[in-house]
Amino acid sequence: MNPLRPVILAAAGSPRMKKVLTGTPVTAGIVRRFVAGETRRDLLPVVVDLLGSDRLISVDFLGEYTTDRARADATVAEYLSLINDLAALGRRDPPGVEPAPVEVSVKLSALGQALPVDGPAIATDNLHTLCTKAAEAGVWVTVDAEDHTATDATLASVRALRPEFPWLGTVLQAYLRRTESDCADFAGPGSRIRLCKGAYREPHGVAFQHASEVTDSYLRCLEVLMRGAGYPMVATHDPVLVRAAEAMAAETNRPAQRFEHQMLYGIREAEQLRLTEAGYALRVYIPYGNEWYGYLTRRLAERPANLSFFLRALVSRS
Ligand code: FDA
Numbered sequence: 001m002n003p004l005r006p007v008i009l010a011a012a013g014s015p016r017m018k019k020v021l022t023g024t025p026v027t028a029g030i031v032r033r034f035v036a037g038e039t040r041r042d043l044l045p046v047v048v049d050l051l052g053s054d055r056l057i058s059v060d061f062l063g064e065y066t067t068d069r070a071r072a073d074a075t076v077a078e079y080l081s082l083i084n085d086l087a088a089l090g091r092r093d094p095p096g097v098e099p100a101p102v103e104v105s106v107k108l109s110a111l112g113q114a115l116p117v118d119g120p121a122i123a124t125d126n127l128h129t130l131c132t133k134a135a136e137a138g139v140w141v142t143v144d145a146e147d148h149t150a151t152d153a154t155l156a157s158v159r160a161l162r163p164e165f166p167w168l169g170t171v172l173q174a175y176l177r178r179t180e181s182d183c184a185d186f187a188g189p190g191s192r193i194r195l196c197k198g199a200y201r202e203p204h205g206v207a208f209q210h211a212s213e214v215t216d217s218y219l220r221c222l223e224v225l226m227r228g229a230g231y232p233m234v235a236t237h238d239p240v241l242v243r244a245a246e247a248m249a250a251e252t253n254r255p256a257q258r259f260e261h262q263m264l265y266g267i268r269e270a271e272q273l274r275l276t277e278a279g280y281a282l283r284v285y286i287p288y289g290n291e292w293y294g295y296l297t298r299r300l301a302e303r304p305a306n307l308s309f310f311l312r313a314l315v316s317r318s
Pocket of ligand 1: 194
């Protein structure tokens with residue numbers, strides 16, 4: 001894990017930093033590398049292009065930590081329209097055992113989980129609305145993982161809805177000390193788990209801090225999922241983990257259609273194509289919308305080269 005990551009994430013939380021980053025035209029170029037655009041109109045050609053290259057897709061409408069009910073409702077409305085548009089491009093009827101080519105990813109804090117009164121119940125209701133629509137449309141839904149204070153509420157929402165929507169997926173973060181045990185809980189038949197390293201600034205008590213500890217935890221968690229009866233989603237760009245997933249799948253006799261690799265839009269494009277050509281299912285996570293600040297700063301924090309590219313561009317303009 002990049003040692004500067006906690007510093008960059010802490011700085012990104014300052015309103016002054018937000019003003020600087022969002023106020024310069026230089027940022028627009030960097031945003032475009034990681035975000036498909038601000039509107040569904042910008043997004044859809046990107047989706048068509050990726051599906052045309054045999055990649056699967058998952059779309060995230062950007063936004064998080066909503067403390068306003070009207071905003072949560074507007075997010076639900078946008079997702080309903082998004083599901084309609086995506087269904088026209090790649091529906092799978094009904095969503096079930098075979099990988100659905102199109103999926104939406106959603107943060108429960110954008111659906112109202114952080115509202116002061118009944119937040120988790122409101123977010124669960126809103127997630128139910130999205131899953132009902134997605135089931136009709138033949139589209140999958142996966143719930144993103146946010147900071148560790150939300151983990152219990154998020155997993156409770158997913159557990160509540162899985163009996164009705166068994167294909168509802170969720171993300172687990174390997175940097176959390178609890179995750180190996182959560183993987184064991186969620187490794188049952190049909191369970192779709194997207195395993196990632198984790199992108200937030202977390203305290204030592206709840207999360208591994210060193211890159212090697214996170215990698216080791218990822219490998220232990222992945223082994224639990226690969227040996228389980230669910231559908232593992234291997235969300236990483238790390239070559240060591242990508243290779244480990246391939247080796248574990250071979251060792252556990254898991255066919256290429258019973259798990260998938262996942263990468264973020266704009267990252268390791270050549271590797272995405274290599275995996276697709278090698279016959280693996282590869283899903284690209286595509287964010288869009290104008291609330292890109294939190295997403296962008298997590299991508300900058302993951303890789304110092306992204307940040308220095310940004311700073312060089314900033315200096316050369318001044
Ligand atoms: P690592 O950071 O070690 O990167 C390995 C290599 O990948 C790097 O050496 C570089 O080549 C490339 N790379 C990685 N990040 C890059 C970047 N930003 N820019 C350029 N190159 C980069 N996190 C979370 O907390 N909650 C969530 O819900 C999700 N959801 C999610 C979905 C999907 C599909 C993916 C792929 C990832 C997430 N994440 C996430 C993010 C995840 O936790 C993690 O922060 C990033 O994937 C980076 O970690 P890697 O495993 O790629 O390894």
